[in-house]
Amino acid sequence: MSALVLAVLLSLVSAVAYAAAAIVQERVAASAPSSAYAPVRRPAWWGSVTLNGLGATLHVAALACGPLTLVQPLGALTIVFALPMSAVFIHRGAGAAAWRGAVMASAGLAGLLALTQGSDAGAVAMGPRLILAASGFAAVAALFMASRASHRAAIRSVLLATAAGAAFALASVFTKSVAEDWHSGLPLVELPILLATAGFAASGLLLSQASYRGAGLAAPLATVTVVNPVVAAAIGLTLFGESFRYGSAGTAIALAFGVVAAGGLILLTAERPAGAGRRNPVMASGPAPGADGRRGDDRDQTSTPPALR
Incomplete structure (x- = not known):
């Protein structure tokens, strides 16, 4: 089995x-709106942390086998897998637009996969990595502060999910950077990069948790899955010297596939879960989801399986 195929398989399991x-x-x-960032008293949340840890471990292994421009876009399959999984496990169906979005996202990612190639570039110097880390933390902090200033749940959710996606992408970038140096023995000078990696990963987890408050599943998850590969691929192309096949023409075609994938994710973001209005007839004539935080949280709590309360 080639390293590229192994990277794809690991990325698929990681996305699940x-x-x-x-x-x-x-x-x-939905069931604990007062605990925005880290509901540590909820066993279900620790279960999600464990699942995130498993996904991250597989993601790290995939990064060791394949390039950023391949592994990160495959992470966008997370929302494609989330549709049928949410229908099976929490009985939340998806409409036709959501499935069209899933097909578009899959087709776009398949095109990116077909055009991706690795790089023989050497390790990146410490100076540019430290500058990238400082800039990344500043950008994530700015998005977080902007979310705190927003009074609209939808905007706050998108800002937090954008910050989470950027943080996850930067964590992947630095993981790839450390993996490049690991073959020759990891020197102590890498300690700041390891700390930055841990900081970005933890920030992404906490910010993503907060982004789901009052916003449902699709919009925050789609935002994270769009921002993550875009940021990581941009850094991979500029910092690691990665590229697409067939030169400029291949890059243009890859960008077109990226637009198709992004369009699919936008459809997924805009799709309202099927049957949302039927679960609570009273809410059907009331404010739109998220317009009233208290009523929206009450509605979500009534549909939460007992195991997750």
Whole structure:
């Protein structure tokens, strides 16, 4: 089995683990709105942390086998897997638009996969990595502060999910960077990068948990899955010297496939879960989901399986 095929398989299993973790996180956020970032008293949340840890471990292994421009886009399959998994485990169906979005996202990712190639570039110097880490933390902090200033649940959720996606992407970038140096023995000078990796990973987990509060599953998860590969691929192309096949033409075609994948994810973001209005007839004539935090949370709690309460 080639390293590229192994990277694809590991990425697929990692996406399943991340999808399961996202479903649990959203259910915890719906039933415990007062614990925005880390509901440590909820066993279900620790289950989501475990699933995220499993997904991250497989993701790290995939990064060791394949390039960022391949592994990160495959992570967008998380929301594609989340659709049928949420229908099976929490009886939340998806409409036709959601399935069209899933097909578009899969087709776009398949095109990116076909055009991706690795790089023989050497390890990146410590100076640019430290600059990237500082810039990354500043950007994530700015998005977090902007979310705190927003009074609309939808905007707050998107800002937090954007920050989470960027944090996860930067964690993957630095994981790839450390993996490049690991073959020749990991020097102590890598300690700041290891700390930055842990910081970005923890920040991504806490920010993603907060992004589900009052926003459901699809919008935050789709935002994370769009931002993550875009940020990581941009860094991979510029910092690691990765590229697409067939030169400029291949890059243009890859961008077109990226647009198709992004369009699919936008459909997934805009799709309202099927049957949302039928679960609570009173809410059907009331405010839109998220317009009233108390009523929206009450509605979500009534649909939460007992195991996740």
